[in-house]
Amino acid sequence: MIYLDYNASVPLRPCAKKAMVEAYDFEGNPSSPHAAGRKVRALIDEARKSLLKRIHGQRLVFTSGGTEANALALSGLGEMPLVVSSVEHESVLKAYANPCIVPVTAAGILDLMYLEKLLASFDTPGLLSLMLVNNETGVIQPLQEAVIIARKLGWNVHTDASQALGHIPLSFEELGVDMMTLSSHKCGGPTGIGALILKEELQLHPLIRGGGQEFGMRSGTLATPLIVGFAAAALEALSEREEQTKRLQGLQKKVEEALPMAQVHGEESPRVGHVLCLGMPGVSSELQLMSFDLKGIAISIGSACSSGKTKESQVLKAMGLSSEDVKCAIRMSMGWKTSEDDIDNFIKAWNEIFLSQQMKEAS
Amino acid sequence: MIKRPIYLDYQATTPCDPRVLKMMLPYFTEEFGNPHSRSHAYGWKAEEAVDKAREQVAAILCADPREVIFTSGATEANNLAVKGVAHFYKDKKNHIITCSTEHKCVLDSCRHLEQEGFKVTYLPVKSNGIIDLDDLHKAITDQTVIVSIMAVNNEIGVIQPLAEIGKICRDAGVFFHTDAAQAVGKIPLDVNAMNIDLLSLSGHKLYGPKGVGALYVRRKPRVRLQALINGGGQERGMRSGSLSTPLCVGLGEACALAQTEMTAESARLKALSARFYKAIQDSLEEVYLNGDAEQRIPGNLNISFAHVEGEGLMMGIKELALSSGSACTSASLEPSYVLRALGVEVEMAHTSLRIGFGRFTTEEDVDTAAEMIIKEVNRLRDMSPLWEMSRQGIDIKSIQWAEH
Amino acid sequence: MAYSEKVIDHYENPRNVGSLDAKDAAVGTGLVGAPACGDVMKLQIKVNDEGIIEDAKFKTFGCGSAIASSSLVTEWIKGKSLDEAGEIKNTTIAQHLSLPPVKIHCSMLAEDAIRAAIRDYKEKHPRA
Numbered sequence: 019m020i021y022l023d024y025n026a027s028v029p030l031r032p033c034a035k036k037a038m039v040e041a042y043d044f045e046g047n048p049s050s051p052h053a054a055g056r057k058v059r060a061l062i063d064e065a066r067k068s069l070l071k072r073i074h075g076q077r078l079v080f081t082s083g084g085t086e087a088n089a090l091a092l093s094g095l096g097e098m099p100l101v102v103s104s105v106e107h108e109s110v111l112k113a114y115a116n117p118c119i120v121p122v123t124a125a126g127i128l129d130l131m132y133l134e135k136l137l138a139s140f141d142t143p144g145l146l147s148l149m150l151v152n153n154e155t156g157v158i159q160p161l162q163e164a165v166i167i168a169r170k171l172g173w174n175v176h177t178d179a180s181q182a183l184g185h186i187p188l189s190f191e192e193l194g195v196d197m198m199t200l201s202s203h204k205c206g207g208p209t210g211i212g213a214l215i216l217k218e219e220l221q222l223h224p225l226i227r228g229g230g231q232e233f234g235m236r237s238g239t240l241a242t243p244l245i246v247g248f249a250a251a252a253l254e255a256l257s258e259r260e261e262q263t264k265r266l267q268g269l270q271k272k273v274e275e276a277l278p279m280a281q282v283h284g285e286e287s288p289r290v291g292h293v294l295c296l297g298m299p300g301v302s303s304e305l306q307l308m309s310f311d312l313k314g315i316a317i318s319i320g321s322a323c324s325s326g327k328t329k330e331s332q333v334l335k336a337m338g339l340s341s342e343d344v345k346c347a348i349r350m351s352m353g354w355k356t357s358e359d360d361i362d363n364f365i366k367a368w369n370e371i372f373l374s375q376q377m378k379e380a381s
Numbered sequence: 382m383i384k385r386p387i388y389l390d391y392q393a394t395t396p397c398d399p400r401v402l403k404m405m406l407p408y409f410t411e412e413f414g415n416p417h418s419r420s421h422a423y424g425w426k427a428e429e430a431v432d433k434a435r436e437q438v439a440a441i442l443c444a445d446p447r448e449v450i451f452t453s454g455a456t457e458a459n460n461l462a463v464k465g466v467a468h469f470y471k472d473k474k475n476h477i478i479t480c481s482t483e484h485k486c487v488l489d490s491c492r493h494l495e496q497e498g499f500k501v502t503y504l505p506v507k508s509n510g511i512i513d514l515d516d517l518h519k520a521i522t523d524q525t526v527i528v529s530i531m532a533v534n535n536e537i538g539v540i541q542p543l544a545e546i547g548k549i550c551r552d553a554g555v556f557f558h559t560d561a562a563q564a565v566g567k568i569p570l571d572v573n574a575m576n577i578d579l580l581s582l583s584g585h586k587l588y589g590p591k592g593v594g595a596l597y598v599r600r601k602p603r604v605r606l607q608a609l610i611n612g613g614g615q616e617r618g619m620r621s622g623s624l625s626t627p628l629c630v631g632l633g634e635a636c637a638l639a640q641t642e643m644t645a646e647s648a649r650l651k652a653l654s655a656r657f658y659k660a661i662q663d664s665l666e667e668v669y670l671n672g673d674a675e676q677r678i679p680g681n682l683n684i685s686f687a688h689v690e691g692e693g694l695m696m697g698i699k700e701l702a703l704s705s706g707s708a709c710t711s712a713s714l715e716p717s718y719v720l721r722a723l724g725v726e727v728e729m730a731h732t733s734l735r736i737g738f739g740r741f742t743t744e745e746d747v748d749t750a751a752e753m754i755i756k757e758v759n760r761l762r763d764m765s766p767l768w769e770m771s772r773q774g775i776d777i778k779s780i781q782w783a784e785h
Numbered sequence: 786m787a788y789s790e791k792v793i794d795h796y797e798n799p800r801n802v803g804s805l806d807a808k809d810a811a812v813g814t815g816l817v818g819a820p821a822c823g824d825v826m827k828l829q830i831k832v833n834d835e836g837i838i839e840d841a842k843f844k845t846f847g848c849g850s851a852i853a854s855s856s857l858v859t860e861w862i863k864g865k866s867l868d869e870a871g872e873i874k875n876t877t878i879a880q881h882l883s884l885p886p887v888k889i890h891c892s893m894l895a896e897d898a899i900r901a902a903i904r905d906y907k908e909k910h911p912r913a
Contacts (some may be wrong), residue, residue, distance in 0.1 A: 021423060027415040027623070035410060042402055047394035047585075052695070052702040053386055055393070082453030082592065085622030089610040109612030109621060203623070208409055210453070210592045210625030225609050227493060228456045228486025237486055238456035239394060239585060241592030244628075307420045316414075316421035688846060690823055696788065696796060696849040716823070728820035764802050764852065766827035766844040767820060782819035 020315045020360045024353035025153050025181060025293060031206035031354065034251040038208060041243040048240050058242045065249035072256050073183075074191035075198070075215040079222075079232045080245055084180045084201030085109040086225070087214040090236065091176040091197045092147060094222025099144030101136060103128050103159070104336035107178060110147050111332075117147075124338045125287040126157040134167045143172035150193075151181040154333040154349055155284035156293030158186060165194045180204045180212075184255030185263060185290040190215050200252070202244070206354060207251030211244035258354070266352050267291030269361045273350075276365045279372060283334060283347060292352045295334070297343055298368070301375045306348050309371040315364055317350045387746045389703040391680055391739030392535050392563060397631070398588040398740065404634040405590065408627035416624050417615060427626040434633025438595050441636040442580060443571040450596045450616045451629055455562035455583035456486040457609070458596035459529075461620065462558045462579040463490040465606030466527045467499055474526035480504045480512055480541075481722040483531050484560055491529075500524070508724050509673035510539035517549055527556040532564035532580075536719040536735055537672030538681025540568060547576030556604055562586045562594070566639025567647065567678045572597055578604050584628065588740055589635030593628035596620075646740065651679035653738050653747050658682060660751035665758055667771075671720055671733060680738040683720075685729045686754075688768035689761045694734065697757035701750050704735050728767075728777070788849055789883035795853035800860050803842040805829040813906025817897040824851045824891065828898035830862065830870070832906055838862050838870055843898075850888040854878050854895035867903050 021029065041061060048059040066078050081087040084107075092100060092113040100117040102110050105126065111117065120133045128148065137146070146168045150161050161177055168175050175194075180201035182188055190198050197216045203209040216222070221235070228237030255262075270291050274282055281297030298306055303319045310317050319331065334344045350364060388396070408430060414423025416431045432446070439446040452458045467477060479491050481503045491501045502520045504512050512530065521528070528550050533540050543559060550557035558579035561570060566587040572580060580597040584590050598604050598619065612621030639646075661668055667687035686694065691705035705717075716730035725733075734754075738747065762768040767777055788796070804827075805812045811831050818825040824847030831840035841859040845852045857878060862870040878884075878892035 019422060023415075023418060023421065023423070026418045026424075027413055029413045030409050038409070039406075042397050047390070050390055050393045050702070050704055052390065052704065053699060054388060054390070054702040082457070083622050083625075085612045086453065086610050088612070089621075107612070108614070109610075112611040112614075112621070203415075203625075208625070208627065209415075209623060210628045226453075226457045226460045226486070227489035228460070228484065230485075230489075237460075237489070238454045239583075239591055241454075241585075241590065243397075243590070244592045311421050316418075316423050318418055318420045690847045690851075692823070692848040693796075693846075693852060726821075731820070731823040764799060764844055765846045766816065766825055767846045769804065769827075769844060777820060780816075782821070782825075783817065 020363055022350040022352060022356070022360065022364060023316050023318045024356070025204070025349065025351035026318055027203050027209065028206040028353050029355055030208060030247070031251045031254055033254050034207050034247040037250040038243040038247040041246045048242060061242055062240055062245050065245050069213070069249055069252060070215070072253060073215065074189045076190070076218040077216050077220075077233065079214045079216065079235050080240060081212045081214055081236055082210060083212040084178065084199050084204065087199040087201070087212045088147075088178055089113050090214055090222060090225050091199060091216075092145065093225060094235070095145055095174060095220075096223060099140050099142065100147065101133075101144065102147045103149070105152050105154075105333045106147065106149055107153060110149070110178060122336055126152060126155050126284045126333075126337045127287050128159050128164060130160060130163055130167065133164060137168060137171045137173055143174070145174045145176060147176040147178070149178040149181070151179070151185065151290050152284075152333060153181045154331060155295045155337070156181075156289040156351075157284040157287045158182075158289055161193055161195070169194070181290070183252060184259050185292060187259070188256070196220060202248035202251065205252050205255040207248035208244050211241060211248045213248070255354075262354060263291050266356070269352060269356065269358065270294060272361060273365060277368055280368070281343065281347075283337065283339065294350050295347055296350065296368075297347045298372055299346060300379070301372065302345055303348050305375075306346075306371060310348075310367055313367045313370070315367055317348050319348055386700050386702045387750055389701055389736050389738065389742070389746070389750060391737035391742075392538070392586075392735060393704060393737070394585050394591070395588045395739055396741065397585070397590050398635065398638060400638060401589055401631050401634045405627040405631040408630050412626065414626070416626050417613065430626055431624055431629045434629040437633035437637045438582070441565060441570065441640045442597055443573055444597050445600065448597055448600050450598055450619050451624055451632070452594045452596055452620055453592055454594040455560065455581045455586070458581035458583075458594050459484065459486045459560050460490050461596055461606065461609050462581060463487060463527065463529050464494065465609065465619070466556055466558070466579070466604065467494050468607040469605050470526045471499075474524050476500045476502070476522055476524040476526060478502045478504060478517065478520050478525060478528045480506060480530050482506050482510065482534055482719045483529065484535055484562070487529055487531070487560055504530075506722050509676070510534060510537050510671070510719075510723050511541060511673055511676060512546075514542065514545055514549065517546060521549070521553045521555055525553070525555045527558055529558040529560070532559045532561040532570070533567065533678050534672070534719060535563050536717060537683045537723070538563070538677040539672040540564070540676045540678065543570075543577065544575045550578075551576040563678065566636070566643060567680070569643070572599070584632040584635060587635050587639050590628050590631040593625065593632045595632065647679050650738050650742075653742060653744065654679055654682055656744070657736070657738070657747045657751050658684075660748070661755065664755045669729070671723060671725060682736045683733055684736065685725065685733040686758050687729065687732055688765045688771060689732050689758050691732055691734055693761060694732075694754075694757060697761065698753050701753060703737070705733060791882050792849055792853040792884070795856040795882075796849040799852060799856040801842050801856065802844065804844065805831055805840065805842050810909055813902040813904070813909070815898045815901025815903075815905060817901050818847070818894050820846065823847060824894060826851065826855050826894055826898045828855060828859065828895075828902045830902045830906060832867065836866055838865055838867065847891065848888070850882065850884055850891040851894060853882055854884075854891045855898065857882060858895045858899055862899060867906070870899055871903050873899055
């Protein structure tokens with residue numbers, strides 16, 4: 019089986035596995051004052067410190083994943099206007115009852131002029147939440163520009179950077195945001211853990227109350243093995259970034275050149291090198307999915323959360339694609355384990371599926 | 382090799398059972414699919430594993446798998462149950478009943494709801510740590526939406542009369558939630574026989590992994606709640622976010638093991654606790670067991686050693702990993718609110734230790750621990766002015782202490 | 786929290802544990818703290834005719850830092866005059882034992898105990 023669905027979940031990196039297995043070997047409750055408790059607390063402190071240092075963050079709150087981190091960020095400042103882009107992950111789109119939506123251009127990029135007008139139309143400033151890298155198209159959003167606009171009008175900014183870590187340079191400080199979501203399993207760490215990076219002066223209302231862990235912003239016993247696995251994976255992803263990006267961009271280019279008949283959604287925009295949102299003219303994405311699966315290749319339609327419901331991609335619709343084009347799009351995403359052989363097989367499979375469909379139509 | 386301290390803090394957390402870890406590891410590595418990816422075999426395999434785990438969790442509660450919602454732990458499950466139900470029904474009812482010895486996450490959720498305008502009744506407990514059912518009866522009004530009473534207390538190990546509470550709640554048409562983090566795998570639970578509508582549990586309190594727990598939410602009569610975390614609509618819309626397959630598998634396996642081994646393990650722990658307590662009582666005067674002597678889980682003892690301060694005592698027995706008060710609060714200097722709720726005097730509350738035995742505790746551990754504690758208590762009593770006064774027959778309460 | 790080496794040393798090998806006869810005219814007794822607060826210190830001094838503290842004993846109910854603080858001051862005050870002993874400050878105790886902020890009250894209690902013992906002795910000897 020060839021796995022090309024890294025944006026749904028990245029296989030665990032060996033370094034993360036090693037760190038976790040070691041941590042499972044001496045467990046304790048990090049809130050306990052005895053030696054066993056202190057030992058695991060030291061592991062957590064180290065993970066927290068090294069992550070913050072590498073992404074130039076100020077404070078880090080561990081959560082159960084990206085979805086919870088988004089929910090905490092979006093509700094933590096209390097009642098205030100919320101503005102999000104139309105291509106956000108569902109955990110952002112649905113965190114509040116009725117967020118105001120900023121559209122994207124046909125290239126999948128946030129409409130900055132619209133954003134400025136929209137933000138200016140509010141009486142009181144609120145919170146703007148924008149993802150850094152789109153999970154379906156890989157398009158990189160002009161976050162820094164958006165932050166400048168938002169700051170001018172006194173808005174706070176949150177970004178979901180889950181799909182950016184390890185793929186583009188990532189600095190909390192340089193982005194200038196107030197809060198940033200990270201997800202462990204999107205960078206090769208274990209599932210069930212994530213983080214919200216935030217400015218030190220922010221004290222969020224907790225979603226989950228109790229023992230007052232994580233600066234009073236997120237109660238619950240910390241899962242030491244998951245935290246050390248997350249840190250190990252994230253640090254490796256960050257240090258391998260340049261080399262991996264170069265390699266995966268090469269593979270991305272190879273696919274695009276080998277498949278002239280494929281539509282590449284988001285092609286015109288700055289995007290990451292490991293994702294391709296591909297349209298196969300005249301072949302429904304469901305049929306592609308099944309055909310790829312029969313050939314031993316795992317890809318996906320849109321994001322994992324909604325793919326179960328096989329509904330149309332909201333992201334592609336938001337980019338203004340015709341319903342016909344949306345129905346024929348699939349996502350393939352690569353990562354640290356993807357080899358050139360995998361990609362050659364993918365290209366071969368794509369051509370076979372496309373050809374057999376054309377033969378069927380011709381007969 | 383460095384000798385590890387003897388672990389006697391099984392109520393704070395339990396080590397992940399190697400058998401559980403073995404089941405989990407493949408799902409961290411080869412079978413890493415996202416269970417919500419329905420488009421390929423990686424996703425299907427993950428989904429299958431999650432389904433099996435859900436069945437295992439349901440089985441230990443005598444529930445239907447469709448009634449199990451995976452969460453990040455008992456803290457989240459408790460928050461979701463109490464706040465979720467209160468928020469969903471807030472237009473109809475505004476009263477919540479809980480108990481003064483609940484875990485902090487339930488108490489803090491209730492306090493937060495009070496700020497939002499809900500009314501909360503905090504039931505007292507009797508000196509044995511158990512609530513008075515008459516108090517519960519009287520506290521229920523037509524405005525009461527939910528009663529949240531923990532199954533087993535995390536500090537003193539006492540078991541609340543769940544079936545009786547459940548019956549009172551069902552008769553009154555009020556939802557019954559129980560925080561069963563300390564109960565699952567230790568006492569038999571049956572959500573139907575006990576009329577439990579919502580039940581929280583935690584992986585790492587029953588030899589499963591940290592970072593996962595579950596909330597049982599009854600389907601008939603249906604309990605509805607407002608989600609804390611919205612998004613992809615996983616877990617019947619009650620809890621969004623990608624499920625972690627290995628963590629779910631670990632929780633399921635932990636439940637299955639606990640269910641199989643509960644009877645034998647309970648008997649073993651009961652014998653260990655009795656052995657320990659007898660050794661202590663045979664050698665030391667003025668030691669007091671906190672919480673009901675009978676209605677308690679077999680692996681927990683909470684003991685006050687009169688005239689010896691708990692933190693000082695812990696320092697002398699650093700080869701033993703145990704706690705004074707609960708792990709969340711023991712970094713602070715306040716005496717345990719649970720012991721205070723039982724009517725234990727503040728000075729006595731300062732002298733207590735929580736001793737938890739569990740799956741990996743041996744008879745040798747118990748004997749060593751008892752010996753160390755006895756030796757250290759005697760040493761510190763020789764150093765204690767209060768012990769000296771009590772030996773001289775001076776009533777410590779008669780002295781005018783300058784409280785600082 | 787980790788204890789400093791000095792605290793551990795005094796906790797494990799406390800100096801001058803015991804009691805002096807409180808009725809003895811040469812003995813001053815200080816009893817400070819409260820059981821409800823989790824710490825009680827009893828500190829006793831025996832003063833010779835020259836007004837020098839020639840013996841000191843303590844008993845303490847409390848955490849390791851409280852025990853260490855009282856043990857330490859019994860060592861310090863021996864051989865000192867009452868005035869010199871009365872000048873010992875809690876900050877010096879805290880510094881010497883490297884007490885963390887949450888344990889500063891232990892050193893304050895030790896300072897109080899010395900003063901209370903001196904006061905008791907002086908009450909027995911109004912003209913001294």
